[in-house]
Amino acid sequence: MRKYWNVDQISGLILLAVAALVIELLFFDGGLLISLAAGLACLYFSKKQREAAAKKALFLIGCFILALTVVNMMTFRLFVLGVVGWVVYRYYQSKKHPQVIAPPFPEHPVPERKVLKRKPLFQNLLFGSQRTPREVYEWNDIHLLLGVGDVVIDLSNTFLPKDAVISIRGFVGNVQILVPYEVEFSIHHTAVFSQVQILDEIGERVINEAIEYETEAYGSATEKVKIFTSMIVGKVEVRRV
Incomplete structure (x- = not known):
């Protein structure tokens, strides 16, 4: 002004x-x-x-x-x-005439680094089912938006980083996540109406609420994955492979 x-x-x-x-x-x-x-x-x-x-x-x-x-x-x-x-x-x-705000240039210019485009493991679909490759694949964090369909994510065929993230939001469908025994995980799930099966220990119905679980050694684990799922109607299953 x-x-x-x-x-x-x-x-x-x-x-x-x-x-x-x-x-x-x-x-x-x-x-x-x-x-x-x-x-x-x-x-x-x-x-x-x-x-x-x-x-x-x-x-x-x-x-x-x-x-x-x-x-x-x-x-x-x-x-x-x-x-x-x-x-x-x-x-x-x-x-x-947009106002340009630029930081001062350093005495020694920093070499320009290229931005690389990475191909996501999944594509957002209105209808249809998807799963991770059956052969070994390179891991990318998953952020997926679904309409109607099923998703299968097998983590046994990839190398996970220290803090891997899986985020799935869908309308109607089933989500199955296969986690190796050496990988710890936490899951935060919200739904209007769904069924949740976590390993062989927890099975419950979710009616218009949010639930959260994590494995016992999740806090101290070096290899772990965070799972976020939300849907209107569907089933979420997490089991070991």
Whole structure:
């Protein structure tokens, strides 16, 4: 804001607005002057009242009259129109000449590194089922959005990083995750209606709630995977391979 305005400009605009207001009240609409005087009078006499109810009533009436008077002023409408026009103009200028903020260059330039595109293991599908390759594959964290379909993720054919992540959000379908014995895991599942089977220990129905489990050694494990699943209707199964 300081870049586009200075004190002289703001002072000039205030004086211009006051002059326009006086001209409108004196020469164009005398009724507004009467309404303005009535509102100020209500505010003044509200301070003189001793009873709280009368004081509050006069204050509210005065505020209402003043607000209605200001809204009906042509000067106020022109001011609002000018503000909207200025905002639109500044937005248009920012699009034509965007402000560039760049960090200072170091004394020794850092060599440019290329950004490599990686192919995800799964693609978002509206309908259809998917599974990880049956042969050895390179791991990428899974962030999958499904419509209707099943997903099978076999972690025994890949090398997992220290903190692998699986995130699956679906509408209707089943999710099966096969975890090697040496890999610990945690699972956070939310659903409207679903069935959850975790190893051979936990089997329960989820009705409009969220559940969370983790293996006993998850906190200290060096090889582990975080699993997040959410769906409307379906089944989630996690078992060892």
